[in-house]
Amino acid sequence: MVSRFIIDLRVGPRTLDTAKELVASVAICCGKTNPILLLMDEHLPYPAAILHVFGLIKHRRRRKKGRGRKCKPTLKPPPWLLAGVVKKLRDARGNLLGVTTGALFGRLKDIRGRIQQLGIGCKINTSHLERLNGTLRGQQTRLARRTRNISRLGCMLIWSLWLWRDLYNWARPHGSLDGCCPAMVLGLAKHVWTVLEYSRYPVHVSDLQRRCWVEQREDALLSALDVYQRKKSLPTL
Amino acid sequence: MAKEYTEQKSSQQPPEFPLSFFACPNQDCPDFNRFDAGNLSIAEQMGKDKAIRRLYCKSCGTRFSERQGSLMEHTKLPESTVVRIIKCLGYGCSIEATADICEVDPRTVEKLLEKAGRRAEDFHRIHLERLPSDKLVPGLEAVQLDELHGRVAKEPSKKGRHALLARVASWVARGFT
Numbered sequence: 001m002v003s004r005f006i007i008d009l010r011v012g013p014r015t016l017d018t019a020k021e022l023v024a025s026v027a028i029c030c031g032k033t034n035p036i037l038l039l040m041d042e043h044l045p046y047p048a049a050i051l052h053v054f055g056l057i058k059h060r061r062r063r064k065k066g067r068g069r070k071c072k073p074t075l076k077p078p079p080w081l082l083a084g085v086v087k088k089l090r091d092a093r094g095n096l097l098g099v100t101t102g103a104l105f106g107r108l109k110d111i112r113g114r115i116q117q118l119g120i121g122c123k124i125n126t127s128h129l130e131r132l133n134g135t136l137r138g139q140q141t142r143l144a145r146r147t148r149n150i151s152r153l154g155c156m157l158i159w160s161l162w163l164w165r166d167l168y169n170w171a172r173p174h175g176s177l178d179g180c181c182p183a184m185v186l187g188l189a190k191h192v193w194t195v196l197e198y199s200r201y202p203v204h205v206s207d208l209q210r211r212c213w214v215e216q217r218e219d220a221l222l223s224a225l226d227v228y229q230r231k232k233s234l235p236t237l
Numbered sequence: 238m239a240k241e242y243t244e245q246k247s248s249q250q251p252p253e254f255p256l257s258f259f260a261c262p263n264q265d266c267p268d269f270n271r272f273d274a275g276n277l278s279i280a281e282q283m284g285k286d287k288a289i290r291r292l293y294c295k296s297c298g299t300r301f302s303e304r305q306g307s308l309m310e311h312t313k314l315p316e317s318t319v320v321r322i323i324k325c326l327g328y329g330c331s332i333e334a335t336a337d338i339c340e341v342d343p344r345t346v347e348k349l350l351e352k353a354g355r356r357a358e359d360f361h362r363i364h365l366e367r368l369p370s371d372k373l374v375p376g377l378e379a380v381q382l383d384e385l386h387g388r389v390a391k392e393p394s395k396k397g398r399h400a401l402l403a404r405v406a407s408w409v410a411r412g413f414t
Contacts, residue, residue, distance in 0.1 A: 007365070007380065014384060022382060029365055030377045040382040118379050129381040136385065140329040143387045149331055150388045156347075157389055159354020160326060166357040167327040186377075188364055195320050195327070200254060202306030205359045206264040213362060 002120060004128060005182040006169055009161045011154065019049035024220035027053050032220070035080040037114050039126055040104075042087045047104055050083060051075045052223045075225055082106035082114055084124035101125075140164055171198055254303075259292060262305050266297035308353055314341065322349055 008025035012018035023046075030036050032054060040046050055075030062070055077083075083104040089097040101124035103111055115121055120128070141149040142157055151157035171193045173179045183189040193201075257273035268276045280293040280300050290303045304310045308319055318339055325335040332350070336343040368377065 007377070026380050029368060030380070036377070037379040038382060039379065043384055046382065114379070120379055126381050126383055129383040133383065133385050141331060142329070143385065150390055152390045154389045156350065157387070159350050162354045162357040162361070163323070163350070164327055166360055183364070186368065188367060195323050196316065199308040199320055199323055201360070202259055202262065203356050203360050203363065204260060204262045204270045204306045205363065206269065
């Protein structure tokens with residue numbers, strides 16, 4: 001069943017680093033070695049970011065007849081990872097001509113089968129997230145189109161989005177989820193929370209926990225290649 | 238009149254949550270952040286209307302307010318106002334609009350937004366850890382990724398005497414380093 005749970009909202013420029021942060025959040029949440037299906041649009045940094053976070057080491061053979069320098073290892077997608085892309089075809093003026101889909105990692109047939117098995121649709125799509133974007137733009141004036149109510153400070157935008165994400169996940173019943181909230185579908189909540197419940201819920205985080213989170217994120221952002229090429233420390237007496 | 242006031246006042250009091258809703262905030266306690274562990278009891282009532290409970294942890298002997306870790310911590314606003322502010326912010330009202338609706342100062346809303354934002358991230362991270370991520374019990378099986386374009390205003394460039402002083406200070410600092 002579709003849960004519509006928001007895993008992460010990242011604010012930043014459209015660069016590889018932001019994409020890596022976003023994919024690392026997915027890896028932290030789902031695990032790096034669990035089979036997962038990723039559906040996205042053709043944003044350029046995504047393939048590199050996914051390979052960086054989920055990729056495995058690919059050892060390459062020497063060149064001809066075993067002579068010459070050994071080729072450096074690269075990254076390859078893991079066999080359990082499926083990733084599909086929605087491509088928009090536009091003309092020179094930017095008008096949409098059509099939408100095509102394709103497989104980024106894994107076989108197209110497997111991706112389609114997985115989508116149908118999970119009940120997300122019939123073909124590769126990002127429709128749930130596009131709908132969520134519409135809700136977000138409608139409910140957060142800071143992100144509305146052609147508005148003058150933009151944030152003056154970046155931190156204000158981030159805090160508003162984090163608060164909105166929690167309220168969306170926990171305190172808003174969803175029509176397509178039969179009046180449940182996304183956290184209920186995932187089994188995290190037993191009922192739709194009221195804002196009073198959310199406000200009074202005690203959140204205690206220890207220093208150790210914070211350090212663990214930082215380490216977890218650093219590990220997620222570390223590619224298999226970084227781990228492989230890390231210099232081994234010499235044994236000391 | 239007095240009776241009416243007390244009745245109105247009692248009806249306005251927020252509902253008391255059960256003790257299973259709270260956890261010990263002491264990091265050194267073995268029952269730290271464990272909900273419904275049976276280690277808490279009510280030590281006393283405090284606050285202007287005796288509406289806030291002070292809880293006692295049997296495991297470590299810590300006494301703490303039931304508001305600790307919540308959005309009501311260190312605030313003098315009534316709970317109904319805090320809830321209204323959060324609702325306004327959750328539906329995208331601007332800070333000025335929220336302050337006007339809830340009849341508070343805009344700086345109060347800004348402070349609450351900062352506190353709520355930071356707490357929201359912690360709340361989210363804590364609950365993400367409870368998601369099953371084993372191969373046997375899969376938690377999330379499909380994820381959609383997308384971008385959303387938004388804008389943040391540019392920082393205003395400093396003008397006047399302060400700007401000149403800042404420029405001189407940076408020049409001096411660069412010269413010495």
